[in-house]
Amino acid sequence: MKLKDLTKAELEAMSYDDIALMVLSESNRQMKINELFKEVCNHLELSEDEFVDKLPAFFDVLSTDHRFIMLENGLWDLRTKHATKVVLDPEEDEEDIEEDIDLEEIEEDEEEKEDIYADEDDTDDLTDEDDDLKNLVIIDEDEEQMA
DSSP, X not given: OOGGGSOHHHXXXXXXXXXXXXXXXXXXXXXXXXXXXXXXXXXXXXXXXXXXXXHHHHHHHHHHOTTEEEOTTSEEXXXXXXXXXXXXXXXXXXXXXXXXXXXXXXXXXXXXXXXXXXXXXXSOOOOTTTOTTTTOOOOOHHHHHHO
């Protein structure tokens, strides 16, 4: 469905980013943020004051919406129209490998450390004479008042 086929009520029910998606799809060109939002405002018949007030929020929405991409020249477009180019730097890969090796060495060192809290002997070292709590009796408040 095209923007011109939608009623005002249908447009008002849509989010600004959904309308912007349709504008960019139908116009088949890249736009500056203010130009794009002006198109959205024109379709919604928003005033110039509303345009100025809501432009920063619109920018936030486009910035976080994965469907849009801001190009180097400040133009916005649909992400689906642009391929992602991945450039690998061989020097950077070597640094990553060195970091991985360092992490492995640290992990091995940590495993070799003696656990000073581990009790190798599972038997209880305390005898009845050493046990300060052997005669401890726990009572609740009612029993305390009776004593």
